[in-house]
Amino acid sequence: MKMPEWLIRRVLFLTAFSSLAILALIALFILKEGFPVLTSVGPGRFLLGKTWLPGNNLYGILPFIIGSLWVTAGALAIGVPLGLACAICLVEFVPRTVSRFLKPTIELLAGIPSVVYGFIGVVILTPWIRSTFGGPGFSLLAGALVLGVMILPTIISISMDAFQALPPSYREGSIALGATRWQTVHLVLLPGARSGILAAVILGMGRAVGETMAVIMVAGNAVKMPRTILDPARTLTSNIALEMSYAMGMHRHALFATAVVLLFFVLVLNVIAGFLIRRAND
Amino acid sequence: MNDDTIFVINNLRVWYGAVEAVRNISCGIRRHEILGIIGPANSGKTSFLRTLNRLNDLVPSCRTEGEVLLNGVDIYSDDMPVPELRKRVGMVFALPVPLPMSIMDNITYGPRMQGIRSRSTLSEITEKCLRAASLWDEVKDRLHVSAFRLSGGQQQRLCIARTLALQPDVILFDEPCSGLDPISTAKVEATMVELKQRHTIVLVTNNTKQASRVSDRVAFFLQGELVEIGATDRIFTAPRDRRTEDYIAGRFG
Amino acid sequence: MTEQRFRLPPRTTQALVQILLYLACGVAIFILAFVIIFILKNGLPVVTWRFLTGPVVDMGKAGGIFPSIVGTVFITGLALCIATPLGVGSAIYLTEYTRPTRITRFIRFGVECLAGVPSIIFGLFGFVFFVVTLRLGWSILSGGLSLAAMLLPTIIRTSEEAIKAVPVSYREVSYCLGTTRWQTVVHSVLPSALPGILTGIILSIGRSVGETAVLIFTAGSAIQTPTSLMQSARTMSVHFYLLAREGISMQMAYGTAAILVISILIINIISYGLMHRFISRRTR
Numbered sequence: 001m002k003m004p005e006w007l008i009r010r011v012l013f014l015t016a017f018s019s020l021a022i023l024a025l026i027a028l029f030i031l032k033e034g035f036p037v038l039t040s041v042g043p044g045r046f047l048l049g050k051t052w053l054p055g056n057n058l059y060g061i062l063p064f065i066i067g068s069l070w071v072t073a074g075a076l077a078i079g080v081p082l083g084l085a086c087a088i089c090l091v092e093f094v095p096r097t098v099s100r101f102l103k104p105t106i107e108l109l110a111g112i113p114s115v116v117y118g119f120i121g122v123v124i125l126t127p128w129i130r131s132t133f134g135g136p137g138f139s140l141l142a143g144a145l146v147l148g149v150m151i152l153p154t155i156i157s158i159s160m161d162a163f164q165a166l167p168p169s170y171r172e173g174s175i176a177l178g179a180t181r182w183q184t185v186h187l188v189l190l191p192g193a194r195s196g197i198l199a200a201v202i203l204g205m206g207r208a209v210g211e212t213m214a215v216i217m218v219a220g221n222a223v224k225m226p227r228t229i230l231d232p233a234r235t236l237t238s239n240i241a242l243e244m245s246y247a248m249g250m251h252r253h254a255l256f257a258t259a260v261v262l263l264f265f266v267l268v269l270n271v272i273a274g275f276l277i278r279r280a281n282d
Numbered sequence: 283m284n285d286d287t288i289f290v291i292n293n294l295r296v297w298y299g300a301v302e303a304v305r306n307i308s309c310g311i312r313r314h315e316i317l318g319i320i321g322p323a324n325s326g327k328t329s330f331l332r333t334l335n336r337l338n339d340l341v342p343s344c345r346t347e348g349e350v351l352l353n354g355v356d357i358y359s360d361d362m363p364v365p366e367l368r369k370r371v372g373m374v375f376a377l378p379v380p381l382p383m384s385i386m387d388n389i390t391y392g393p394r395m396q397g398i399r400s401r402s403t404l405s406e407i408t409e410k411c412l413r414a415a416s417l418w419d420e421v422k423d424r425l426h427v428s429a430f431r432l433s434g435g436q437q438q439r440l441c442i443a444r445t446l447a448l449q450p451d452v453i454l455f456d457e458p459c460s461g462l463d464p465i466s467t468a469k470v471e472a473t474m475v476e477l478k479q480r481h482t483i484v485l486v487t488n489n490t491k492q493a494s495r496v497s498d499r500v501a502f503f504l505q506g507e508l509v510e511i512g513a514t515d516r517i518f519t520a521p522r523d524r525r526t527e528d529y530i531a532g533r534f535g
Numbered sequence: 536m537t538e539q540r541f542r543l544p545p546r547t548t549q550a551l552v553q554i555l556l557y558l559a560c561g562v563a564i565f566i567l568a569f570v571i572i573f574i575l576k577n578g579l580p581v582v583t584w585r586f587l588t589g590p591v592v593d594m595g596k597a598g599g600i601f602p603s604i605v606g607t608v609f610i611t612g613l614a615l616c617i618a619t620p621l622g623v624g625s626a627i628y629l630t631e632y633t634r635p636t637r638i639t640r641f642i643r644f645g646v647e648c649l650a651g652v653p654s655i656i657f658g659l660f661g662f663v664f665f666v667v668t669l670r671l672g673w674s675i676l677s678g679g680l681s682l683a684a685m686l687l688p689t690i691i692r693t694s695e696e697a698i699k700a701v702p703v704s705y706r707e708v709s710y711c712l713g714t715t716r717w718q719t720v721v722h723s724v725l726p727s728a729l730p731g732i733l734t735g736i737i738l739s740i741g742r743s744v745g746e747t748a749v750l751i752f753t754a755g756s757a758i759q760t761p762t763s764l765m766q767s768a769r770t771m772s773v774h775f776y777l778l779a780r781e782g783i784s785m786q787m788a789y790g791t792a793a794i795l796v797i798s799i800l801i802i803n804i805i806s807y808g809l810m811h812r813f814i815s816r817r818t819r
Contacts, residue, residue: 008717009632015624019691020645022684026652026660033663085559093553094560102564108803109567111738113745115776116792120570122779149566156563182549210653212748213776237655241748244659259659263652270651335711340703342634369713379704382727392712395722441708448713 027263034257040250046257052223052239054251061258063225067140067233068209070226071219074144075151075208080201082148083155090156091163092185103160110153118217121146126218135230138220144229146214151204158203162196163189195279202273206266212237236262288313288452288482289334294348296329298341303329305506306348311452316474316483318497318514320490322534326506327486331454334484335371336364352452369396372445376457378437380429385421388429388440392448407447415443416473435466442473453477455485459492471496490530494518502526571796578793581786587794591758591774596784600791602760606675606768609761610754611743613679614686619736621683622690626732629691630698631720650688654748657685661753673767678754685749686739693738697731698724730809737806744798747772771795 037046041059049060090099121142130137170192174184190197220232221242234242240255240262247255289311296304304326311317319327329338336357338344350357357367369392381388389411390404398404408425412418417439421432429440438458445453455474459467474483474496487493493500494514501511502523510517510526521527528534543551589599625642633639661681671677701724709723725732747770755767756777769777775791778784 003717005715005717009628012624012628012632015621016628016642018621019625019649019687020642022687023645023649023652025664026656026684029660029663029668030656082559082563085556086563089556089560093556104803104807106564106567108800109570111741111745111799111803112570113747113772113775113795113799115745115747115772115779116574116795117570119775119779119788119792120573124573149570152563152567180545180549182552183545206651210651210655212653212655217776217780237653240659241655241751244662244752256659256663259656263656266651266653267648270647273651274647337707337711340707340710365713365715368711373711375704375707377704379702379708381705381708381723391709391722392714395712395714395718444708444712 030256030259030263034253034260036250036253037257041254041257046254047261050225054243054247054254057250059250059254059257061236061239061254061261063223064234064236064239064258065261067143067219067226068235068237070140070229070233071143071147071215071235072205072208074141074229075147076201076205078145078148079151079155079204079208083152083200083204084159084197086152086156087159087163088185091160092181092189099160103157106153107157110157114150114211114214115217117146117150118214121214121218129230133230136220136232138218138232139230140219140226140233141229143215143219143233143235146218147208147211150211150214151207154207155200155204158200159193159197162193162200165196166192195276199273199276202269202276206269206273209262209269210237210266212241216241286312288353290349290351290354292349292351294330294333294350295346296326296333296338297343297345298329299343303506304333307506307508309501309508309511311482311484312499313482314478314480315498316478316485316496318493318500319484319486319503320488320493320500320529321503321509322529323488324505325503327503328456329506330503331373331456331484331486334452334454335368335373337373339364369448370450371452371454372448372450373454373456374438374441374445374458376460378434378441378461380432380437380440383429384426385429385432385440386425389444389447391444396448411443411446414446414473414477415439416469416476417443433466435462435469438462438466438470439473442470442477446477450481452482452484455483455487457487458485460488467492490518502529504529574789574792574796578789578791578796581790582793586790590760594758594781594783596787600771600774600787600794602758603769603771603774603791604794605760606754606773607744607770609675609764609768610678610682610750610770611740613675613764614682614743615736615739617680617683618686618690618739622687622735623694623732625687625691626694626698627720627725630695631716631724646688646691649684650692652685654685654746657681658749658752660684661749666753672765673753673755673757674765675754675761675768676764678750678768678770679764681749681753682743682746685746686742689739689742690732690735693735694728694732697728697735700731701727730812734806734809737802737809741799741802741806744770744795744802745772746770747776751776771798 037059046059046061048062049058050062051058051060052063090102125142125145126137129139129142166189170188171184174188215235216238219238221234221238222232223234226233236258240258244255287310292308294304294307295302307330321327332338333346333350338346352362352370355362381391386408389408393404393407409418412421417436420436429437432440459470462470471492474485477483485497497514499512500514500517502509504525510521510523517526518530521530586599588601591600591602592598629639629642661677665671665677665680666673705723705727706719709719750770750773756769756773757767761768771791772795775788775795778788778791
């Protein structure tokens, strides 16, 4: 079976184009389904409205935006310091044999399904929050903690790569000037690996913002605007997932419009991260 | 152009991006000769060589002007499809590049890609080529062993045998002995002289002594230009150009 | 008047920081290890042969998870059958058949964006496009197609890397032996790139096994063992999610979670084995 070269080239071009085609389809359908919200609710009332009550035709997603922001910020507040510390420790302070064993193990943990993390959150975390801080336990705090743990492997792994990619001359030069290992780390290596670490953080952020199932399991899912981090609340993603199965008419359009907001935000994040990673590799 | 000449090159210019690597070279390559191309680094020798089998096509920034005729046919015209050209003009590289497969599979790679499937034919080809490359006795018992197990010199002879499998008219050698020890080098040189009977050989080399040992004619390249071309004896004893004389005497290089 | 700042000698700072770092590191690793150990400890006792092969009884309160294992295999298999040729083909096109132009940069941008889309949006898209518009209904087909779209960027990325890692000299040698571009790709480039490509595929399997959001909205959550592509089916992670959320049975939930974790462990170990073989081949 000998296909002429020009035909092979055309077929391969089509396969390559498929990614763009899928992206375009997704954008098209999500935008198309979400569009009616623009005209009938209006972007202002949609994005800044504090009440989400489909029964009364109220479609304000501000509570969910706030929920997403809190949960993501919390996840980063936990995941970044711990993850970075772990990465620094494993690359600079722990003997090579140990870290060579630990790194793949940590990457393995990145593959654990989010629903498993959510489950552990339900079984262990929420009762603990309830007994220590009061409130229902199912809260933005629980969501933040679970997501923080979920993004740890990503941040550790990519930060480690960023450190290991630095030329040995950085370390050698610094030590030769009499610096201690920690001085080397925070004066020379951290600034040097800045792009890579930033990319890791942004990727972790993207993962946190896009996470759905674990958040549904632990964050409480109340529709009201959350006041404190102990309040149960929804994020943009969990709201979509919870109501999609039974939403009709404008309600459904509003959920798609939420997806548009989500998509926009996450795409921007990923483009930035991609840019930073490429800068780090140069 | 007479029947003696297999390659005719007219006003060849090659650019890599904005850099002109080959400046307006015209010459001929005669059948069954060994043409040695000498010159310092960056003189355009390899760029010139890689034009002859259009290997430069693989470099996106490369641009070519001028005419290269193989047996009277312009190799850049539609009359000479590139795979066809490369079957007639084979190449051996500076560092041996065995493909990640057995010795026999390496040699039969070319014929297999052309559609030859018969096991007996392939075995014949393998033996013939290995003998021609002076490698048969050393590997005849282990044809199915990975080619990586051979020594550097043996790998290079394997690469020669692999090129021979397609029975090319011309074989291009790009500094083939640069990674080899003296004994392997001698074997490769002996093979080249043997092959001259049935093929035409163009040899790019950094080693002027090697050129004087092996070639019938020698061409001296300097900074993309063909400075001088002529019979080996004459070039080495009475070069016409001052620059040729200086290079051969080792005053620069 | 200048203020004298109290500064610890560098050695002391280092010692303190080292303690803090080791502490943080230990906490991070402890938490992650805890996750696995906790699940396995509580879930392994539930895993019996009947658990693995029995049907779902009483909405999941008893019986086994066999239907969801079958569902996982079908949906993942279908997704890979679609995503692999598309992905490897794209990678081949982008690396071997083009030089960097605006079109290739556009395509790469598309791949990057697709990689960042959250899974819930694939679920939404799959629902609106495959389930409703194309009238495929909640089915293995809808689920597999949506999942394939999700896996595509990963496969493209890893395949591209694997192909780029093949030395240029292999291609040059192949071309010099009078081959067409496709012949060179198939006989010279792909065999060497295969371990890397396989690694990407296996990693995608790992992702599929853990995926929930996409599949709930496209493959549904039917309980029976599926017998055709047009039927709805649940995967292990969907089953687990429903068990946990509806509070149906903690025991069954732990068991399912344990199977999930073990599957991921096996898949990752296999892909690491392949990566090592890939790296050792390159250094030959």
